[in-house]
Amino acid sequence: MEGFFELIEILVGDFVNFLVRFCGIATISFFCYNIIIMENIERYKHLNKYLKEKFGERTLKICIDGGFTCPNRNGSKGIGGCIFCSEKGSGEHIKSVEFETNNLIYDNKLGLTPCNSITQSTSSISEQVKRYFDSYKAQRANKFIAYFQNFTNTYDTIENLKLKYDSALIDDRIVGLEVATRPDCITEDIAKLLKSYTSKYYVCVELGLQTSNEKTGKFINRCYTNDDFSKAVTILNKYGIDIVTHIMIGLPTEDGKNIETFSDIKNTVDFLNRHNIQGLKIHSCYIVKNTKLEKLYNDGKYAPITLEQYIEQCAFVIAHISPDIVIHRVSGDAPKDLLVAPSWNSHKKWIINGLDKYFRENDLWQGKYYKLY
Numbered sequence: 192m193e194g195f196f197e198l199i200e201i202l203v204g205d206f207v208n209f210l211v212r213f214c215g216i217a218t219i220s221f222f223c224y225n226i227i228i229m230e231n232i233e234r235y236k237h238l239n240k241y242l243k244e245k246f247g248e249r250t251l252k253i254c255i256d257g258g259f260t261c262p263n264r265n266g267s268k269g270i271g272g273c274i275f276c277s278e279k280g281s282g283e284h285i286k287s288v289e290f291e292t293n294n295l296i297y298d299n300k301l302g303l304t305p306c307n308s309i310t311q312s313t314s315s316i317s318e319q320v321k322r323y324f325d326s327y328k329a330q331r332a333n334k335f336i337a338y339f340q341n342f343t344n345t346y347d348t349i350e351n352l353k354l355k356y357d358s359a360l361i362d363d364r365i366v367g368l369e370v371a372t373r374p375d376c377i378t379e380d381i382a383k384l385l386k387s388y389t390s391k392y393y394v395c396v397e398l399g400l401q402t403s404n405e406k407t408g409k410f411i412n413r414c415y416t417n418d419d420f421s422k423a424v425t426i427l428n429k430y431g432i433d434i435v436t437h438i439m440i441g442l443p444t445e446d447g448k449n450i451e452t453f454s455d456i457k458n459t460v461d462f463l464n465r466h467n468i469q470g471l472k473i474h475s476c477y478i479v480k481n482t483k484l485e486k487l488y489n490d491g492k493y494a495p496i497t498l499e500q501y502i503e504q505c506a507f508v509i510a511h512i513s514p515d516i517v518i519h520r521v522s523g524d525a526p527k528d529l530l531v532a533p534s535w536n537s538h539k540k541w542i543i544n545g546l547d548k549y550f551r552e553n554d555l556w557q558g559k560y561y562k563l564y
């Protein structure tokens with residue numbers, strides 16, 4: 192009997208020992224994990240953290256299709272759009288139901304083009320916002336930014352722009368207005384209109400650039416210049432409106448056979464550092480269906496970069512960009528059913544974790560090599 196109790200004692204002791212050890216390891220792992228995560232968070236300025244600090248809590252964006260078109264599609268600046276731009280004007284993940292009232296027509300030359308009236312647009316915009324707040328998504332936060340995402344969201348008359356923006360700002364939980372556009376579609380009048388919202392809302396303009404290399408700019412058919420970008424920044428700076436710039440890594444160069452090099456990317460980063468911008472969106476040049484880039488790819492005239500190349504070049508951008516700029520994103524988000532290549536683009540975690548690992552292994556952080564040229 193004594194032996195039996197001794198055995199129980201040993202077993203219980205072992206079990207307790209095991210628990211202590213396991214919990215110890217688990218606790219240590221937990222702390223290590225947190226230290227690593229914390230370390231990553233500190234390596235560049237993340238948008239989520241910035242928004243939390245600015246608004247005091249988690250703040251989310253409501254992606255809105257404002258029923259706009261683009262001067263690079265309707266023929267006033269160009270036809271067919273930038274070679275990577277999709278039929279939805281880079282707003283693929285805005286649910287198709289939101290297009291129901293936007294009478295899109297298909298033009299052989301222009302592609303899919305909105306032809307809805309201002310009344311159709313404004314009711315569609317309000318409907319999109321209402322549907323968002325009726326959905327589970329609105330349960331995830333208390334504060335939101337109305338984000339006009341696809342096509343060129345300043346390409347209309349001032350009167351219509353005001354009607355469209357107002358039709359989105361219909362809920363007290365909305366604290367900001369963000370408008371994505373092209374640099375050649377920013378004027379003093381538009382800046383004044385945007386400024387008029389700043390007494391009540393945080394206002395921000397997302398400006399496309401993609402690259403500061405004019406030859407690449409021509410090849411991708413963006414149909415605006417670096418000078419247009421500089422002028423737009425000057426106007427928006429004058430009215431104190433925050434600017435988020437959009438750049439792409441892995442763009443085809445003028446011959447279409449090569450992609451931009453580190454030197455090209457360095458030019459773009461130096462160009463950005465000479466402008467007063469507040470945010471940066473970075474993603475790879477990915478191929479979606481029914482674009483000119485898809486044709487180049489299918490014809491063997493363009494090959495997207497690998498995940499490893501992307502991580503290296505993205506880290507290069509962040510290490511050279513001003514430490515004051517908020518990094519809004521480091522990955523693209525093409526829907527899987529529209530993405531042609533590269534397939535790694537749909538694995539956001541691979542990109543973010545890969546970038547964090549690269550930062551740690553190479554002891555990099557935002558602005559480590561920042562220098563004004």
Ligand code: SF4
Pocket residue numbers: 261262263264271272273276277280281341342343373399413
């Ligand atoms: S400027 Fe924007 S909306 Fe217009 S074609 Fe280029 S990517 Fe598409």
